[in-house]
Amino acid sequence: MSSFNCEHCGAPCLDSPAGYTTGCEHYPPDVPKIPDIVRQCLVEWMVQTVQEISEDGWAAGWYSGIEHLAWDAMQGKEIDGLQWCSTKRALRKLKAVSDYLGVWVHWDKEVGEPRAIPVWVWVKIHEAKGGRIDD
Numbered sequence: 001m002s003s004f005n006c007e008h009c010g011a012p013c014l015d016s017p018a019g020y021t022t023g024c025e026h027y028p029p030d031v032p033k034i035p036d037i038v039r040q041c042l043v044e045w046m047v048q049t050v051q052e053i054s055e056d057g058w059a060a061g062w063y064s065g066i067e068h069l070a071w072d073a074m075q076g077k078e079i080d081g082l083q084w085c086s087t088k089r090a091l092r093k094l095k096a097v098s099d100y101l102g103v104w105v106h107w108d109k110e111v112g113e114p115r116a117i118p119v120w121v122w123v124k125i126h127e128a129k130g131g132r133i134d135d
């Protein structure tokens, strides 16, 4: 089980711990399609929660690279500034929503605000960073 693009229509079929979250007529998704309004609410909640974690840890609305630190913490790494119980609870919820939607929130330099991107795109960005969060 892993993400792939349909060989018939090219649609991305994204795998997650909850099963395939997106699909097409050839490979229907495992999870019911989430209504756009619900997806939008969940994404807004993710952005808001990352901002709160950033405020708590660094007194900054969106500490530079916070999404990288939060992502590492979600995978079980101990991160300075993210060690509080309330933050860990928030990170567990973020991971559940991220897994379910197949997206993560990333600061978009072009538009100057955070936005949701597919996890498979995010993982490439995160790996390219190689753990550095200095820009």
Ligand SMILES: [Zn+2]
Binding pocket: 006, 007, 008, 009, 010, 011, 024, 025, 026, 027
């Ligand atoms: Zn297809």
